[in-house]
Amino acid sequence: DQQVKQNSPSLSVQEGRISILNCDYTNSMFDYFLWYKKYPAEGPTFLISISSIKDKNEDGRFTVFLNKSAKHLSLHIVPSQPGDSAVYFCAAKSLVGKLIFGQGTTLQVKP
Amino acid sequence: KAGVTQTPRYLIKTRGQQVTLSCSPISGHRSVSWYQQTPGQGLQFLFEYFSETQRNKGNFPGRFSGRQFSNSRSEMNVSTLELGDSALYLCASSSSMNTEAFFGQGTRLTVV
Numbered sequence: 001d002q003q004v005k006q007n008s009p010s011l012s013v014q015e016g017r018i019s020i021l022n023c024d025y026t027n028s029m030f031d032y033f034l035w036y037k038k039y040p041a042e043g044p045t046f047l048i049s050i051s052s053i054k055d056k057n058e059d060g061r062f063t064v065f066l067n068k069s070a071k072h073l074s075l076h077i078v079p080s081q082p083g084d085s086a087v088y089f090c091a092a093k094s095l096v097g098k099l100i101f102g103q104g105t106t107l108q109v110k111p
Numbered sequence: 112k113a114g115v116t117q118t119p120r121y122l123i124k125t126r127g128q129q130v131t132l133s134c135s136p137i138s139g140h141r142s143v144s145w146y147q148q149t150p151g152q153g154l155q156f157l158f159e160y161f162s163e164t165q166r167n168k169g170n171f172p173g174r175f176s177g178r179q180f181s182n183s184r185s186e187m188n189v190s191t192l193e194l195g196d197s198a199l200y201l202c203a204s205s206s207s208m209n210t211e212a213f214f215g216q217g218t219r220l221t222v223v
Contacts (some may be wrong), residue, residue, distance in 0.1 A: 006153075033213055042153070043115070044200050044215030089153065098167040098201075099144060099212055103153040 004040045004092050006102035014110055019077040023090035026071065030092040035075045035086050036063060038087045038104070047088075048075070080109045113138065115204050115215035117223060123221045131192040132218045136183050136204030140165075143185040144205075144212060150197045157200075160185055192222045 005024045013019045021035075031052040036044035050064045050073070057064050063076045066093050077084055089101040093099045116135040123131050125155055136143050144167075145157040156169040160179035177187040191200075199219050203212035 040220070041217070041219065043117075043203075043216050044214060047210050048213045054125070055135075059177075096166065098156050100156060100157055101146075101154040 003105075004090060004100050004102040006088075006090060006105045008105050009103070010106040012106070012108045013080050015082055018080045019075075019080045019084065019107055019109065021075040021077075021088050023075075023102055023108065025073075026094050027092070027094070027100075028071070029094040031095060031096070032093050033064070033066060033073050033075060034091045034093075034099070035062075036089045036091060036101075037084075040091060044089060046068060057063050066096070070092075077107075080107075082109050082111050085109050112144065114201055115213055117202050117215035117218050118144060119218060120216060121219045121221075122190050123223060126192055126215050126222055129188060130192060130220060131186055131188045132200055132202075132220075134185045134187075134202030134204075135203075136185070136202075136213060137206075137213055140204035140213075141183055142205045142207070142212075143179055143183065144203045145185070145187050146201045146203065147198045148201060148217075149183075149195075153202050157187065189220075194222050195209045196220065 034049040035047040038044040066073045087104045089104045091101045131132045142161045144159040146154040159167040165178045174190045179185045199217045201217045205212040
């Protein structure tokens with residue numbers, strides 16, 4: 001039972017363009033959503049989060065959008081840089097619930 | 112502020128052995144969660160501890176267990192190791208219920 005799904009295993013974009021990573025969830029009790037970035041053999045690094053009471057949160061080049069009716073969130077990276085190349089995980093949780101991760105999307109930003 | 116510290120970083124064990132991994136959370140964080148990452152899989156939730164009590168548990172066999180001490184440090188134990196237990200084991204800490212979790216570097220366990 002995959003409650004958090006990232007349907008695109010990989011994404012390739014040109015440097016300077018926008019990267020859009022998508023995530024779908026099934027549990028309507030989720031009320032907090034996060035994005036993490038991960039390099040090989042390292043722990044995930046927190047990027048940005050959003051509460052269910054909001055539909056957008058922005059931090060520098062990173063913006064997360066939440067569409068609760070569609071149970072969908074996305075991460076936009078503008079402009080994309082080669083250093084952004086990594087695996088991106090979305091995660092979701094409910095109050096006192098466990099943090100559940102998607103399978104990850106590998107982003108490659110080409111110079 | 113020191114980050115989440117996991118020890119050891121790398122470990123090689125033989126099938127049938129048991130192993131204990133350690134995690135020191137960020138100072139002041141009372142919640143510690145453990146995850147397993149294997150190739151092709153996302154981060155699979157193992158368990159979460161909050162103030163020395165297991166608050167959530169994932170779908171792993173009873174060979175996987177954990178505990179949390181009064182100083183919030185946590186350990187996880189895997190008994191009767193199997194080849195399929197080879198993975199990166201990650202620990203994350205957070206300060207309260209709906210805040211971001213911060214991860215350690217992980218322990219790479221190889222079972223041979």
